[in-house]
Amino acid sequence: MDHLYEKTTKTKDIYKGKIIDLHLEEVELPNGKMSSREVVKHPGAVAIIPITETGELVLVRQYRKALDKVIIEIPAGKLEPGEDPLESAKRELEEETGYKSEKLDFIVSFYTSPGFANELIYMYVTDTLIKGVSHTDEDEFLDVLEVSLDEALEMVKDQRIHDAKTAYAIQYLQLRELGKA
Amino acid sequence: MDHLYEKTTKTKDIYKGKIIDLHLEEVELPNGKMSSREVVKHPGAVAIIPITETGELVLVRQYRKALDKVIIEIPAGKLEPGEDPLESAKRELEEETGYKSEKLDFIVSFYTSPGFANELIYMYVTDTLIKGVSHTDEDEFLDVLEVSLDEALEMVKDQRIHDAKTAYAIQYLQLRELGKA
Numbered sequence: 001m002d003h004l005y006e007k008t009t010k011t012k013d014i015y016k017g018k019i020i021d022l023h024l025e026e027v028e029l030p031n032g033k034m035s036s037r038e039v040v041k042h043p044g045a046v047a048i049i050p051i052t053e054t055g056e057l058v059l060v061r062q063y064r065k066a067l068d069k070v071i072i073e074i075p076a077g078k079l080e081p082g083e084d085p086l087e088s089a090k091r092e093l094e095e096e097t098g099y100k101s102e103k104l105d106f107i108v109s110f111y112t113s114p115g116f117a118n119e120l121i122y123m124y125v126t127d128t129l130i131k132g133v134s135h136t137d138e139d140e141f142l143d144v145l146e147v148s149l150d151e152a153l154e155m156v157k158d159q160r161i162h163d164a165k166t167a168y169a170i171q172y173l174q175l176r177e178l179g180k181a
Numbered sequence: 182m183d184h185l186y187e188k189t190t191k192t193k194d195i196y197k198g199k200i201i202d203l204h205l206e207e208v209e210l211p212n213g214k215m216s217s218r219e220v221v222k223h224p225g226a227v228a229i230i231p232i233t234e235t236g237e238l239v240l241v242r243q244y245r246k247a248l249d250k251v252i253i254e255i256p257a258g259k260l261e262p263g264e265d266p267l268e269s270a271k272r273e274l275e276e277e278t279g280y281k282s283e284k285l286d287f288i289v290s291f292y293t294s295p296g297f298a299n300e301l302i303y304m305y306v307t308d309t310l311i312k313g314v315s316h317t318d319e320d321e322f323l324d325v326l327e328v329s330l331d332e333a334l335e336m337v338k339d340q341r342i343h344d345a346k347t348a349y350a351i352q353y354l355q356l357r358e359l360g361k362a
Contacts, residue, residue, distance in 0.1 A: 002251045004244040004322050015195050015203060017219045020297050022196055022203050025246055035320040037246035038198045040221055042297065063185040064295040065206055065218035070183045071295055078296070108337065110345040113293045113300055114245040114252055115259070116201050116223065121345070139216040141185050156289065164291040164302070164345050171352040178359055 004030055006037070019043070019078060020117075042119035046089040047076035049107070049125040049169045050099055056146040057173065058097050058129070059166070063141065072145070072155065073163045076121070085109075085122035093126070097144050098134035101126040107172060107181075112164060121165055125172070149173050185211060187218070200224070200259060201298075223300035227270040228257035230288075230306040230350045231280055237327040238354065239278050239310070240347070244322070253326070253336065254344045257302070266290075266303035274307070278325050279315035282307040288353060288362075293345060302346055306353070330354050 006027040014022040021041040029035055050058040063070045077092035079085065086104060094100050104124040112119045136142060147155065152170045155161040161170070175181035187208040195203040202222040210216055231239040244251045258273035260266065267285060275281050285305040293300045317323060328336065333351045336342040342351070356362035 002244065004242065004251050004324065006244050006246055008246070015219075017205070018217070020219050020221070022221075024198070027246060029320055030322045033320075036199065038196075038201050039247045040201070040298070041247075042294075045296070061185065063183065063187050064292075065187055065189070065208060066220045066222075066297055066299045067292060067295055070185050071292070073295065076296075108348060109340070110343055110348050111245075111248060111252070112345045113223075113298060114248055114254065114344055115226070115257075116247055116300075117221070117294060117298065118247045119294055119297075139210055139214075141211045143185065159290070162291055163295055164293045164349065167289060167291050168345065168349050168352065171349065171356060174361060175352060175355060178361065180355060180359065 006030070009034070038116055040117035042078070042117055043081065044079045044085075044120045044122070045076055046079065046085050046092055046122045046124065047074050047165045047169070048089050048093045048104065049074055049123070049172065050093060050097060050101070050129055051125070051127045052129055052146055056148055057152050057170070058099065059145050059147060060096050061143040061145065071163055072161050073166045074169050076165065086124070089122065089124045094132060094134070095136055096134060096142060098132050099129040100132050101128050101130065103128045123165065123169070149177065187211070190215070219297055221298035223259070223298055224262065225260045225301045225303070226257055227260065227266050227273055227303045227305065228255050228346045228350070229270050229274045229285065230255055230304070230353065231274060231278060231282070231310055232306070232308045233310055233327055237329055238333050238351070239280060240326050240328060241277050242324040242326060252344055253342050254347045255350050257346065267305070270303065270305045275313060275315070276317055277315060277323060279313050280310040281313050282309050282311065284309045304346065304350070330358065
């Protein structure tokens with residue numbers, strides 16, 4: 001057992017929702033004292049870096065209630081129960097942008113907010129987009145835009161892009177252009 | 182008003198916690214239909230990329246109850262009420278690693294999980310570390326480690342580093358070394 005481990009002595013289910021659940025866990029700390037931890041359970045998600053034939057990055061503008069504003073992100077969405085992340089990425093790419101791709105390359109996965117949530121994002125990149133028709137979920141509304149890497153870098157600097165996975169994606173594209181990704 | 186805006190018609194407070202609150206918001210979608218959104222409110226956080234005199238990245242190993250495992254991250258912590266992010270970054274750096282710095286440079290801020298939470302992270306880098314003594318919060322236990330950039334890149338590849346802000350930080354260091362950050 002890792003010396004940093006915290007043993008849960010009691011779990012209280014606070015909320016079971018459409019997308020997230022909230023638990024309150026009573027834990028025994030490494031020094032034997034008691035504390036509590038608030039834990040958000042999330043099904044996990046995928047995000048896609050879609051690059052057009054002319055080298056532009058495909059982004060989506062979407063209203064996010066948690067922020068009470070419209071923000072710009074790479075296409076992304078949560079995993080359906082039991083869904084393979086690669087299949088989920090293909091589905092979300094097409095639903096949100098209208099682009100299909102049969103060749104999505106896995107880059108990385110990471111936890112977005114390990115301090116309070118278990119959301120894990122699987123990230124993919126694709127340079128082989130086939131134009132189709134978008135068809136978002138019934139409670140999902142968004143605009144699609146396509147920008148050059150230089151524009152995307154400007155958008156991170158002036159916070160028009162203000163989202164962690166999208167900032168990561170743009171760094172990835174910078175490194176790829178330099179032959180370092 | 183942005184055409185993607187969702188008007189909240191009712192907010193239900195589900196939980197008020199130590200770190201996060203959970204609300205359920207009934208919204209009117211852009212097409213006039215009703216839906217609901219689960220929203221986690223978080224005070225915001227800071228993260229620091231601390232580089233030692235010999236060019237090593239300072240990381241912390243910490244048990245995260247949300248993941249039920251120990252993970253490796255750059256030093257980070259949540260904002261105290263009313264706290265300036267720069268002061269918070271200095272405080273967290275010293276608390277978690279024992280290193281002090283008077284020169285932290287702001288890099289970027291971003292939302293970590295805009296689909297369900299409003300956590301905003303402010304990220305700083307510092308190359309001027311002064312060795313001191315760590316003194317974590319009473320419910321916080323962690324190990325400090327120092328790794329080269331090459332080791333850090335390996336750790337992202339094999340998922341010993343599996344955290345979004347830390348993966349971002351390592352890309353930032355790669356780009357900085359190439360004169361591109």
